[in-house]
Amino acid sequence: MKIIEVKDYTEMSLKAAEYIIEKVCQNPKIKLGLATGGTPVGTYKKLIEDYQENGTSYRNVTTFNLDEYIGLSGENKNSYRYFMDVQLFNHIDINKNNTFVPQGNSKDVEEECLRYESLIVKNGGVDLQILGIGSNGHIGFNEPGTAFSSQTHVIELAPSTIKANARYFNRIEEVPTKAITMGISTIMKSKEILLLVSGETKKEAMSRLLNGNITEGFPASALKNHPYVTIIAEKSAVSGLRIHS
Numbered sequence: 001m002k003i004i005e006v007k008d009y010t011e012m013s014l015k016a017a018e019y020i021i022e023k024v025c026q027n028p029k030i031k032l033g034l035a036t037g038g039t040p041v042g043t044y045k046k047l048i049e050d051y052q053e054n055g056t057s058y059r060n061v062t063t064f065n066l067d068e069y070i071g072l073s074g075e076n077k078n079s080y081r082y083f084m085d086v087q088l089f090n091h092i093d094i095n096k097n098n099t100f101v102p103q104g105n106s107k108d109v110e111e112e113c114l115r116y117e118s119l120i121v122k123n124g125g126v127d128l129q130i131l132g133i134g135s136n137g138h139i140g141f142n143e144p145g146t147a148f149s150s151q152t153h154v155i156e157l158a159p160s161t162i163k164a165n166a167r168y169f170n171r172i173e174e175v176p177t178k179a180i181t182m183g184i185s186t187i188m189k190s191k192e193i194l195l196l197v198s199g200e201t202k203k204e205a206m207s208r209l210l211n212g213n214i215t216e217g218f219p220a221s222a223l224k225n226h227p228y229v230t231i232i233a234e235k236s237a238v239s240g241l242r243i244h245s
């Protein structure tokens, strides 16, 4: 894992956007795996700015999002489909038909998981997966204890995740308790991974990621088995950590 330490959120967002833009320019048909949450918002903003200023095109890009809340339709303001439309897709020239997010309001969510996993495979897999990290080490919505062999599946959200994500909802009771998420093995199959880490609240998770064991008890530790991971981390999330490789 290669770590790039940056001074603040703005620099993280800029570096991440530059990284993504370079990959899109190298391969205009790239398959991007995308994440939600507060961490990548600044990166998406920079992608939009670059699109407006330099015209980097996403016309032939395909995207797969990591996860979606169960029970929310794409029109719901708290759905990840809505988030992606508002934070990125509505502002660039991507073909929305090529942007995929699991359908959280599917009648049969188990069936939806199978469909989503095979959609990724049919498209040749993800080339570059953008990831954030939960303070309990979750990636996507893969909570501690999720099997490393997991594919896209239904997950029960950890109480700490519900609490952390409640800031986006009116009331904590409105936060869905379940989600569809790409599995750990789905994420690990992507050719390259870019992990973004912002804020001091992620420091403990970073310490565990960098210095702890590889264990299903800490989902992000699976990334240590991936050959091509780049981490762009704010100083506040990694400063002072003794890193053992």
Ligand SMILES: N[C@@H]1[C@@H](O)[C@H](O)[C@@H](COP(=O)(O)O)O[C@@H]1O
Binding pocket: 035, 036, 037, 038, 039, 040, 066, 067, 131, 132, 133, 134, 135, 139, 140, 141, 161, 165
């Ligand atoms: N499912 C998302 C993850 O994909 C995200 O990486 C993580 C951190 O969120 P944030 O970036 O807001 O800290 O939690 C959310 O629950």
